[in-house]
Amino acid sequence: MKLIRLSLFFIISSVVVAAQNAPVVIRAGTLLDGKGHVLHNVLIVVEDGKIVRAEPNAKDQRSQESVFYDLSRMTVMPGWIDLHDHITWHFGPNGHMEDKSETPSQAALAAAGNAYTTLMAGFTTVQSVGSPEDRDLRAAIRSGAVPGPRLLTSLEPIEDSKLTPEQIREAVRKLKAEGADLVKIFASRSIRQGGGQTLTDEQLQAACSEAKAQGLRTLVHAYRAAVRAAANAGCTEVEHGTFATQEDLDAMAQHGTFFDPQVGLVIHNYLDNKDKFLGAGSYTEEGFTKMQEALPIIAEMFKHALATKNLKIVFGTDAVAGAHGRNAEEFIDRVQAGEDPMDALVAANSRAAESLNMQNQIGAIAPGMQADIIAVDGNPLKDITAVRRVAFVMKGGRVYKNQAASH
Numbered sequence: 001m002k003l004i005r006l007s008l009f010f011i012i013s014s015v016v017v018a019a020q021n022a023p024v025v026i027r028a029g030t031l032l033d034g035k036g037h038v039l040h041n042v043l044i045v046v047e048d049g050k051i052v053r054a055e056p057n058a059k060d061q062r063s064q065e066s067v068f069y070d071l072s073r074m075t076v077m078p079g080w081i082d083l084h085d086h087i088t089w090h091f092g093p094n095g096h097m098e099d100k101s102e103t104p105s106q107a108a109l110a111a112a113g114n115a116y117t118t119l120m121a122g123f124t125t126v127q128s129v130g131s132p133e134d135r136d137l138r139a140a141i142r143s144g145a146v147p148g149p150r151l152l153t154s155l156e157p158i159e160d161s162k163l164t165p166e167q168i169r170e171a172v173r174k175l176k177a178e179g180a181d182l183v184k185i186f187a188s189r190s191i192r193q194g195g196g197q198t199l200t201d202e203q204l205q206a207a208c209s210e211a212k213a214q215g216l217r218t219l220v221h222a223y224r225a226a227v228r229a230a231a232n233a234g235c236t237e238v239e240h241g242t243f244a245t246q247e248d249l250d251a252m253a254q255h256g257t258f259f260d261p262q263v264g265l266v267i268h269n270y271l272d273n274k275d276k277f278l279g280a281g282s283y284t285e286e287g288f289t290k291m292q293e294a295l296p297i298i299a300e301m302f303k304h305a306l307a308t309k310n311l312k313i314v315f316g317t318d319a320v321a322g323a324h325g326r327n328a329e330e331f332i333d334r335v336q337a338g339e340d341p342m343d344a345l346v347a348a349n350s351r352a353a354e355s356l357n358m359q360n361q362i363g364a365i366a367p368g369m370q371a372d373i374i375a376v377d378g379n380p381l382k383d384i385t386a387v388r389r390v391a392f393v394m395k396g397g398r399v400y401k402n403q404a405a406s407h
């Protein structure tokens with residue numbers, strides 16, 4: 001009797017294991033592979049969190065034990081990558097950016113909420129730049145305790161212009177020891193303060209060359225002349241780029257610097273939520289006027305950037321409080337500003353992955369890649385607002401959202 005019970009236990013447990021490891025089959029009506037190709041009627045097979053096959057015009061390969069998702073009416077693509085996010089930023093319980101009454105647990109829960117809402121919006125990888133609180137959130141997401149995108153973080157940024165080059169090198173090594181995935185550098189004041197260069201060329205050289213020596217990427221907040229200085233210093237990626245001249249854009253193209261402009265969402269979000277920001281730091285009436293004035297300047301710069309040969313334009317939203325979960329609005333802004341929809345999407349897939357040096361893991365739908373797969377209702381190549389209608393989200397083979405009609 002005991003023996004029978006024991007063998008029954010083994011049968012049941014092996015069934016459970018089989019269910020967990022069962023292949024997942026997805027039928028994609030239209031597939032954007034993340035590298036600029038459109039395929040139709042594709043069967044994607046996922047096992048152990050990775051894509052094992054993706055075959056166009058394939059016959060049904062469902063086996064009895066496989067789990068099947070019918071996305072034949074959807075446009076399927078790799079999960080999006082946002083290279084510039086502030087995932088922990090939120091409005092406090094008082095509805096304002098600054099809330100001194102907020103408790104640490106309220107802040108932590110708000111950050112977890114941001115992670116969840118970002119993932120639900122189709123972003124399966126996010127690079128958060130500028131706060132040490134990211135570290136705990138990254139761990140919570142990694143452990144599976146909190147649903148959220150794969151999180152990369154720079155922890156604290158380097159911005160103190162009083163540091164000597166040697167002190168900057170030391171700060172980079174310290175960030176590496178503390179577990180930073182990359183180094184964020186402020187080389188310019190904020191746009192609300194005019195955007196002038198703060199770090200010298202020599203300081204930038206020290207930061208970016210030390211990071212490179214430590215195997216870390218660098219992401220530089222830069223306007224005006226700081227754009228060219230960052231490119232010349234061999235930094236990995238330049239953010240914003242407002243007031244960049246054609247020579248600055250050419251310098252990035254020449255050095256292979258990734259360029260991450262923010263065309264709409266971040267400033268629109270600030271203006272839409274003005275009352276909630278006003279009074280905190282540089283969020284003054286004057287600062288808001290400067291941001292409003294920057295919008296047409298950014299649009300003009302972006303047109304030149306698109307026309308610049310060999311410039312690698314990637315996707316990052318600079319999502320702050322109020323913008324989490326609306327990251328995809330930036331696609332719409334970019335297309336309205338003149339970018340080809342496919343190019344905008346590739347910027348958030350394979351090109352973004354390349355900038356992270358993760359092109360062999362994410363950003364494309366191909367065998368061996370992580371199964372980060374999303375689907376939108378509609379075709380964003382024809383109507384970019386389809387990016388607002390994310391109906392399916394899978395990250396690492398696990399489904400977090402499925403609003404696709406099932407049969």
Ligand SMILES: [Zn+2]
Nearest residue numbers: 084085086318
């Ligand atoms: Zn930012």
